[in-house]
Amino acid sequence: MTLKREVNPGILKPGMHRVLSEVAPGQWQIVGDTGQDLSLLQIDVASQHAIGMQSANMMIVDSDSKVTTKFENYKPLPQIDGAPITPENQRIRDRWVAAIILWLTPSELRNAEATPENQQAVRNALKKAKIEISLSGNGTEAIIFRNGEPLASWMC
Structure with a gap:
């Protein structure tokens, strides 16, 4: 209770x-x-x-x-079904994706400066951990997979 x-x-x-x-x-x-x-x-x-x-x-x-x-919550704002994602909802979705990527990123890279080399190191670490991100064509749905299985999803 x-x-x-x-x-x-x-x-x-x-x-x-x-x-x-x-x-x-x-x-x-x-x-x-x-x-x-x-x-x-x-x-x-x-x-x-x-x-x-x-x-x-x-x-x-x-x-x-x-x-x-x-x-802050990741609740999307209302928008028209089937329409491309609104700028506000894109910011919410991207904040959600970034939070999960931060959690999945090795500790030595979490606070690293955003250089091209460090960004590539993060991509390599996510690839090694078998993390994939899938976005719908209009951007209103996102699924994060780990080892080919859905880990989390977000949608408008």
């Missing part, structure tokens, strides 16, 4: 973080507490958000109830 409540982080031990998910405008559910390193926690939450919780807004707060990281 899931409890819905307003954000009230309460007291966390120093170094602890709380993950929250918005269940209604201004109402947040506590998903979990952890002492995990923040950079690793951000990657974990970002991957879960992009793959299984795309429609939720989420955040990580620290022991002082300060928001350290926000995750």
